Amino acid sequence: MDIRIENLTKTYGNLNAVDHMNLCIKDGELVGLLGPSGCGKSTTLFMLSGLTTPTEGKIYFGDKDVTSIPPEDREIGLVFQNYALYPHMTVEDNITFPLINRGMKKAQAREEAFEIAKVVKIDEYMKRRPSELSGGQQQRVAIARALVKKPQVLLLDEPLSNLDAKLRVATREEIRRIQQEVKITTIFVTHDQEEAMSISDRIAVMKTGVLQQYEVPQTMYLNPANSFVANFLGMPEINNIEIDVKDGVITANGIVLRKGVSLADGHYKAGIRPESFFVDDNGAILEVNNIRMTGRDLLIFTKLGNTNVRVLVHSYMQVAVGDKFGVSVRDGHILVFDDNEMLIGRF
Ligand SMILES: Nc1ncnc2c1ncn2[C@@H]1O[C@H](COP(=O)(O)OP(=O)(O)OP(=O)(O)O)[C@@H](O)[C@H]1O
Ligand SMILES: [Mg+2]
Missing domain, CATH: 2.40.50.140 (Nucleic acid-binding proteins)
Known part of the structure; x- marks a missing residue:
């Protein structure tokens, strides 16, 4: 599903949390939304999901204007930083929950949950509770739960922040693998420049609500549009x-x-x-x-x-x-x- 963002703006009081943003994402691409704390990444993602209403501008999924369509009708999968699995439910119940909630029969929901669990490689943990899984495994359950509804768009907001350094790298590779396997258009919010560069097809760098540059990682690294982007990418810093x-x-x-x-x-x-x-x-x-x-x-x-x-x-x-x-x-x-x-x- 192509995504087109036109002049997207969210104003809180006199602050433009997101300021006239324009962005086109191609079907099947993974776009890293990158920038320092408070630059408007989550606000952008929340507007894409429908949880936040834009002050101005439009969002298109394919040719369809979804700007005023409620979240449940947008066919999106959402994963947040604290992925909020239901602690009293097994992995299987966590994954089937959105399907059963939608009225699907239990047997079929189970079958579909198992299929997606295999993709994210947690099918052997279906009977465990979240507390019996590592952080990375829990994260994969959260992704499975987001993917099981076969969404058109996957939105991930700092999905790896709770993981330690090694697991973070392993899990980001997993996310990339899953994303390419399912071929789902994905927006991945992070403030970690290395994470964004390593798994994104393209990166969008934001500063105080304003999109600074939108490019493939290597091109952006070698040709930063401005001094801010040059300083934000790269460790040790330029x-x-x-x-x-x-x-x-x-x-x-x-x-x-x-x-x-x-x-x-x-x-x-x-x-x-x-x-x-x-x-x-x-x-x-x-x-x-x-x-x-x-x-x-x-x-x-x-x-x-x-x-x-x-x-x-x-x-x-x-x-x-x-x-x-x-x-x-x-x-x-x-x-x-x-x-x-x-x-x-x-x-
Ligand atoms: N509901 C709200 N009311 C008022 N201001 C808000 C609201 N939500 C966000 N903001 C402000 O909008 C700006 C952008 O916030 P946002 O959460 O999008 O940043 P972010 O890039 O996701 O930051 P972080 O990396 O810390 O998660 C911030 O200055 C924030 O304080
Ligand atoms: Mg945020």
Whole structure:
């Protein structure tokens, strides 16, 4: 089911929780809705579900305007952060509940519950109660309960926040697998940029109710529309530095970073990701101020002139605090922003 959001707005008092949002989601896509706390992610999802009425704008499921259709008639499956399984019911009863509620015969409801339980791999736990399952298993029951009605759209609001780091990664992979198997159009709300990038076909990044960029993850990471998106994506975070351009040479605090660029002379804000540096004896010579071992990488804290920067290198590099090493920036990895913090080029 295609979804089209037009000028969608929700106003609380004088706050635009969601501000004239436009978005098209293709049938079968998983879209990650990403942004900091309070940016309007849940409000967007609640409007899609019908639980919140928009102040302005329209929502289309396929060609049908669903803006004023009540939640129960929208054919959606919803999963929230605290997935609220019925604790006194078995897994099976939790999953069949929406079907029986709809008037389906028990035998058939059971059959359908079992089918979906196999997809989410909880079919061997049907007789257990939620308290006898791990967090990840409970989450899969919640997803099964949302999917059993064969909804056209699956809406997930921070469905993994209750899980520990490892289980979170495993469960997000499961969600992606299930979503692709069932081929259901899905919107997945999260404030975790890595989670969004890793399982989404496209990501929508929001800030204070306003959609900042809507793109496939890799393209967005390499071409962030503005400084906010550049800073929101990526861990460790991008380095924000100030640069000067004169006669095609980019310098930061007098240190040459690039020659031969076609960019008007002037002072700019720029972003360089920690992994965009590479060790180069002919590059800028920096001093190691601090080192963090992250596993795959070493994160080196250093200074470019008087600006603090973080540089990622392979963890096999032998360095100590006080050492000096040369670095250059990969081609196209100096992101330059204008006065409004919009990306104007990569050099
Ligand atoms: N019922 C309401 N009445 C008044 N303000 C509200 C209401 N619901 C949400 N808001 C405000 O709207 C803004 C967006 O809230 P929303 O819940 O959509 O954010 P969110 O992106 O989901 O944040 P989080 O990541 O913390 O869940 C916030 O400033 C919030 O305080
Ligand atoms: Mg929320």
